Amino acid sequence: MRSVTELQKIVDSAVIARNVFDLRPDYLALLIAVDGITPSPSDSTSESLLQSAEAAAKDRLSTTVVTEIPAVKAWRDTYKSFGAKPKKYQSSIEALTRRIPNGGLPRVNRLTDIYNGISVLHNLPLGGENLDAYTGTPKLIRASGTEEFETKTGIEHPDVGEVVWCDDAGVTCRNWNWRQCVRTQLKEETTSALFILDALAPMKREDVEKAGEELVEALQEGGEGLVVAKRVLGKEDAGDV
Known part of the structure; x- marks a missing residue:
């Protein structure tokens, strides 16, 4: 299991490209690296959270x-600002919200259910990547179009100028928070x-941090030894990528 120091190095290494903030100077990202998660299928904790989110x-x-x-x-x-048509590409919070009148939120596994629940409760996009499948530094960039994005059916490439999260091995999430790759997806057995x-x-920043605190609290229920590191990135943290 990774130490707090090791996890902090991961979030501290994260970079958001300057031209991303040209699109949205107000953008904030809260990164939370976690190890020691107790693997589990959906349970009473995740079910209660999903029901609260649906309400x-x-x-x-x-x-x-x-x-x-809003x-x-x-x-x-x-999405329109970087050429992604909202009718074709929906932010993760829009996609989840649209599911509410049509059967509700999906029940996947405890880990995914918890972060989906927190996402809808706080009305913000929230994604998760399997750290054990992650390579190198988290980066949010405007794509060149050559980056690789792994799907169930093969490799795709983002559009030129598309905003993507990626690591050193390729794109981990397309269109900012639209769709995550297969390589780093969270599974029932994921522990980090x-x-x-x-x-x-x-x-506001305090709203995002509150959502992050609730995410960690939910992950800690029924488990011991959770290790956590956090970092908030804003315009002042922009870098050259």
């Missing part, structure tokens, strides 16, 4: 159509993960 989403949808929910609208506008919480205004 929160139904409340939002009772007064506002999905495309006008967080969803912000991401739709952002890198979580990425994406936030746009009007969400």
Whole structure:
């Protein structure tokens, strides 16, 4: 199992390209690296969290159509800014919210259910990568189009200028938070993960950090020895990638 120092090195090495902030200067990312997760199928903890998330989403949808929910609208506008059509590519929070009236959120495994629940409860995109399948440094960049993205059917390439999360081996998530690759996807047996919480205004840093705290608290329930490292990245942390 990785130490806190080892996990902190991973999140401290993360870089967001300067031209990403040209699209959204208000963007914040909270990275949380975790080791010592207790592998488990869906359980009472994850089920309770999903039910609370579904209730929160139904409340939002009772007064506002999905495309006008502020967080969803912000991401739709952002996708348009780098050429991704929102009708074809939906942010993860929009995709999850749209599932609520049509059968509810999926039940996958405890780990995935927890982060989906936190995502919907706090109305922000949240993704997870298997750290044991991860290579090198987390990076958010504008794609050149040559990067590799592994799917169930083979290798794809992002569009030129598309915003993608990647590691040293390729793209881990296309269109900022639209779809994650097969290589680093979380599974029932996953014990170590890198979580990425994406936030746009009007969400504030303290709101994102609260969501992160609740994610860690949920992961700690029923387990012992969880090791955690965190880092928030904003415009002031932009780098050359």
